Amino acid sequence: MKPRALQPGSTIALVSPASPLSEDKLEFMTRLLEGEGYRVVRGRHVLDADDYLAGSDEDRAEDLMGAFGDPVVDAVLATRGGYGCARLFPHLDLDRMAASRKLFLGFSDVTTLHLALNRRGLPTVHAPMALTLHYPREAWVYDSLLRVLRGDLEPPEAAPRGTTATPGRAEGVVVGGCMCLLADSIGTPEAFDGTDRIVVLEDVDEAPHRIDAMLTHMLNAGILQGARGIVVGEMTRTDERVDEGIGGKPWKEIFDDRLGPLGIPTVYGYPLGHMKGMLSLPLGIQARLDADAGTLSYLEPLFE
Numbered sequence: 001m002k003p004r005a006l007q008p009g010s011t012i013a014l015v016s017p018a019s020p021l022s023e024d025k026l027e028f029m030t031r032l033l034e035g036e037g038y039r040v041v042r043g044r045h046v047l048d049a050d051d052y053l054a055g056s057d058e059d060r061a062e063d064l065m066g067a068f069g070d071p072v073v074d075a076v077l078a079t080r081g082g083y084g085c086a087r088l089f090p091h092l093d094l095d096r097m098a099a100s101r102k103l104f105l106g107f108s109d110v111t112t113l114h115l116a117l118n119r120r121g122l123p124t125v126h127a128p129m130a131l132t133l134h135y136p137r138e139a140w141v142y143d144s145l146l147r148v149l150r151g152d153l154e155p156p157e158a159a160p161r162g163t164t165a166t167p168g169r170a171e172g173v174v175v176g177g178c179m180c181l182l183a184d185s186i187g188t189p190e191a192f193d194g195t196d197r198i199v200v201l202e203d204v205d206e207a208p209h210r211i212d213a214m215l216t217h218m219l220n221a222g223i224l225q226g227a228r229g230i231v232v233g234e235m236t237r238t239d240e241r242v243d244e245g246i247g248g249k250p251w252k253e254i255f256d257d258r259l260g261p262l263g264i265p266t267v268y269g270y271p272l273g274h275m276k277g278m279l280s281l282p283l284g285i286q287a288r289l290d291a292d293a294g295t296l297s298y299l300e301p302l303f304e
Contacts, residue, residue: 001121002285003075003103005303006149008037010074013067014130015043016054018109019082021131023047026079029130036146043067046079053084060084061091068097075149080131081108086184089116094190098122101304103149105129105280107273108204111177114283116190118175123284123302126177126200126272138277148280153298155279161294162231162267165255170229170265171288171299174281176200178273179235183214186221194218195226198289198296200281202233202273207241208248215258229265229289231296233272265291 006012012033014026026047030040043063048055067076098120104113105127114124127145128137140156147154175197176182182192182201203211218224235251242248252268259266267289271279286299 001098001101002123002304003101003302005151006038006074006103009039011039011041011072012075012077013041013043013070013073014046014077014079015063015067016046016048016079017060017064017088017113018054018078018084019052019080020049020054021047021079025134026130028133029077029079032133032142036149038149041073052082057084057087058091061088064088065092065097068100068102073102075103075105077127078106078110078129080129081106081110081178083109085109085112089190094120108178109181111181112185112190114177115175115182115185115192118284119190121284123282125280125282125302127280128278132278141277145280148282148302151301151303153282153302159271159279160269160277162270162291163294164291165232165268166260166264166266167292168265169288169290169292170198171286172196172198172228173285174198174200174283174287174296177202177283179203179211179214180206183217186217186223193223195223197227198229198231198287199224199227200231200233200270200272200283202235203238204236204274205241206235206238207243208238208251208254209243209246211235211238211251212254212258215254219258224259225262227264229291230259231270231272231289232266232268233270233278234275236274265289267291267294270294270296
């Protein structure tokens, strides 16, 4: 079920499955992809807006299904996250989407769709979106995305490594993404499970007690205890969002408290998620985590 490889001239569709995006914020991603020789097309509703959603559920789902079903389209890239992907499930044929074997990229709220497609055997890519790259990033961020589109999974030399939290090495299929979406999936047919996997975690704008609550929820559900390794990006702006009514503590201390006793090889600060420097990371394929060195190395290709 691996995606088919992209070639110069391959077509990449931009869709907005979650929150809305303005025209000007599509420009840089479009120029970047076209500069690499790809053809860029847009979903019919890519610029729709309905408060915090990019148009109606039916229209957003129509664009997503249309992109996966169009024989001209070779890859599908979400324009932004925000909120709304889970609302699409009643309108999506997820089996058909996975069977298309098209590359799918995005992160944040798009984690919901990664989970569903990975469960059906289709690897996807946790990657920056049009909104992400509308703002200037370090050169290696663009380099990482373009490398992955070519099937090169070696991280750029300039990309930072993670910091050892719990030492050790582990191998397994990489799964995960934005932590609040992983927690939200529990109890649904598309539930996240980290058992025998290398779990990647990140989030943004959550108060410390909410980080604790989500980790505790996943532990109470029994879906982290069997993980082979854990890769944490950062909990962006969490340390600044302490609820004065109940207090808080640094997010790394919360992770130490909640995950440290598991003894699973773990790194913090890996370049992943809602941070200025983020790698493009495939989900759904085998990798090796070296928590001592702070590295994640893929053991199989992304494409067939």
